[in-house]
Amino acid sequence: MLQVPFIRENKEMIIEALAKRNLDAAGMINDVLSFDEARRTMQTELDNSLSKSNKLSKEIGELFKAGNHEKGNLLRAESKKLKEFEEGLKVKLNDKANDLQQLLYQIPNIPHPSVPTGNSDEDNEEVFAEGTIPELNEKALPHWELAKKYDIIDFELGTKITGAGFPVYKGKGARLQRALISYFLDKNTEAGYKEYQVPHLINEASGYGTGQLPDKEGQMYTVSEDNPLFLIPTAEVPVTNLFRNDIIKEKDFPICCTAYTPCFRREAGSYGAHVRGLNRLHQFDKVEIVRVEHPDTSYEALDGMVEHIKNILRELKLPYRILRLCGGDLGFTSALTYDFEVFSTAQNRWLEISSVSNFETYQTNRLKLRFKDKNGKSQLAHTLNGSSLALPRVLAGILENYQTEGGIKIPDVLIPYTGFDTIS
RNA sequence: GGAGAAAUGGCAGAGUGGUCGAAUGCGGCAGUCUUGAAAACUGUUGAGGGUCACACCUCCGGGGGUUCGAAUCCCUCUUUCUCCGCCA
Numbered sequence A: 001m002l003q004v005p006f007i008r009e010n011k012e013m014i015i016e017a018l019a020k021r022n023l024d025a026a027g028m029i030n031d032v033l034s035f036d037e038a039r040r041t042m043q044t045e046l047d048n049s050l051s052k053s054n055k056l057s058k059e060i061g062e063l064f065k066a067g068n069h070e071k072g073n074l075l076r077a078e079s080k081k082l083k084e085f086e087e088g089l090k091v092k093l094n095d096k097a098n099d100l101q102q103l104l105y106q107i108p109n110i111p112h113p114s115v116p117t118g119n120s121d122e123d124n125e126e127v128f129a130e131g132t133i134p135e136l137n138e139k140a141l142p143h144w145e146l147a148k149k150y151d152i153i154d155f156e157l158g159t160k161i162t163g164a165g166f167p168v169y170k171g172k173g174a175r176l177q178r179a180l181i182s183y184f185l186d187k188n189t190e191a192g193y194k195e196y197q198v199p200h201l202i203n204e205a206s207g208y209g210t211g212q213l214p215d216k217e218g219q220m221y222t223v224s225e226d227n228p229l230f231l232i233p234t235a236e237v238p239v240t241n242l243f244r245n246d247i248i249k250e251k252d253f254p255i256c257c258t259a260y261t262p263c264f265r266r267e268a269g270s271y272g273a274h275v276r277g278l279n280r281l282h283q284f285d286k287v288e289i290v291r292v293e294h295p296d297t298s299y300e301a302l303d304g305m306v307e308h309i310k311n312i313l314r315e316l317k318l319p320y321r322i323l324r325l326c327g328g329d330l331g332f333t334s335a336l337t338y339d340f341e342v343f344s345t346a347q348n349r350w351l352e353i354s355s356v357s358n359f360e361t362y363q364t365n366r367l368k369l370r371f372k373d374k375n376g377k378s379q380l381a382h383t384l385n386g387s388s389l390a391l392p393r394v395l396a397g398i399l400e401n402y403q404t405e406g407g408i409k410i411p412d413v414l415i416p417y418t419g420f421d422t423i424s
Numbered sequence B: 001g002g003a004g005a006a007a008u009g010g011c012a013g014a015g016u017g018g019u020c021g022a023a024u025g026c027g028g029c030a031g032u033c034u035u036g037a038a039a040a041c042u043g044u045u046g047a048g049g050g051u052c053a054c055a056c057c058u059c060c061g062g063g064g065g066u067u068c069g070a071a072u073c074c075c076u077c078u079u080u081c082u083c084c085g086c087c088a
Helices: A004-009 A011-019 A026-065 A069-106 A143-149 A155-161 A171-190 A204-210 A236-241 A295-316 A362-367 A391-401 A412-418
Strands: A125-130 A194-196 A201-203 A229-231 A247-249 A255-264 A283-293 A320-324 A336-344 A349-360 A370-372 A378-380 A382-390 A407-409
Touching: A004 A011, A004 A026, A011 A026, A026 A069, A125 A295, A143 A391, A171 A194, A171 A255, A171 A283, A171 A295, A171 A382, A171 A391, A171 A412, A201 A204, A201 A236, A204 A236, A204 A362, A236 A255, A236 A283, A236 A362, A236 A382, A283 A295, A283 A391, A295 A320, A295 A336, A295 A349, A295 A382, A295 A412, A336 A391, A349 A362, A349 A391, A362 A382, A382 A391
Parallel strands: A194 A255, A247 A370
Antiparallel strands: A125 A320, A201 A229, A255 A283, A283 A382, A320 A336, A336 A349, A349 A382, A370 A378
């Protein structure tokens, strides 16, 4: 969420920057400013009145103590009148503050200057690519065929238990998935990320904190009898919210966390070849990294995260590319996002396996996540996160790129984790 | 699930209707002393709104109520602890 004082001082710049998202924000921004103006005027009026009542109350106390009941009762009536006036003003003030809040929820984050203009994922900018795409023969299979051939992932079985998009991993498939989770967590821990295990259900406050709420509840599953809880769409939500309402010390930067969780997404209404197999699921596993950073160094931290993920993909020897998302494809809360895509040879297409973002103060403003600067003033911190990595598509990439006539080879770095070197 | 107790500043812990944003201790920060450190001593130390800066306003788990006035009384929700029951 953007900060009102910041909007006040940078109105034109913000409108221009949001145009990169193909959003004409002028109306909303003007409303924010006028709502805020009105809010402050009312607040001042109320505060002055409250100040008067406070003094009056004090005076009444003294009068009664001194035994002057007559004058005391007189002032009591006066105070009562003042209170009624204040009640009315409070209601109006609350309404205005609410309107302002709702409006602020509608305004997305300002794209970083390096974000390219564009309307869709076709306009994303490739900034890096590495790895060799293997030459596969005519008989190469997409991963869902391989999964069936070697009996390691069962998509039909999952529909019996739950429905489409909830696969069952079996035997070496399950073991390979567990190996990947351990391997990713180990790599992240080695790089200084502290491992967490967090709840897989979140409350509304957490959803608001990282920006899933309001408006995007459609992507989450609700678990609810009286007070609503949501299945996490990503570990970003519980992990980032660990620091909600915190004021941290400057010397505690950087805060680096990693967590493995299942992720649940409704992803309503898309079917077809692009969502076959592991390409898009309602439940999948992911290892996430989250950082809380000083504003001065958050972009260095973002670069560091990108390098870290590159290293993992190098070790796995998967061909990949990195895209800088364009304004039209950039997530609501993000200022700058890099997507990592692995080339799926048998499908002849790129699969997104990681998304690394800097949210700057957009989340921390909602989270009230601050730090004390050198002058003792509290300032909003920056938050960042990235997948390292999303399991199903990495799995798909490995199955497809490592297939041979004799079976699927396991990448060398994973063999200590799997205990086998081939799926056959 | 049943019975009871509690929730106050970074932590511990006073405070049962007015002068309480809140004693005291610990911790933190700054200074004195010291070659340096420790100890001791002195000062300072919650958050948000508002202002050029003050003033001023709000916040004692959340929400609502009583009152001229609430950390303090009432209702409600949440959470924690103790005992009993159940249970991986």
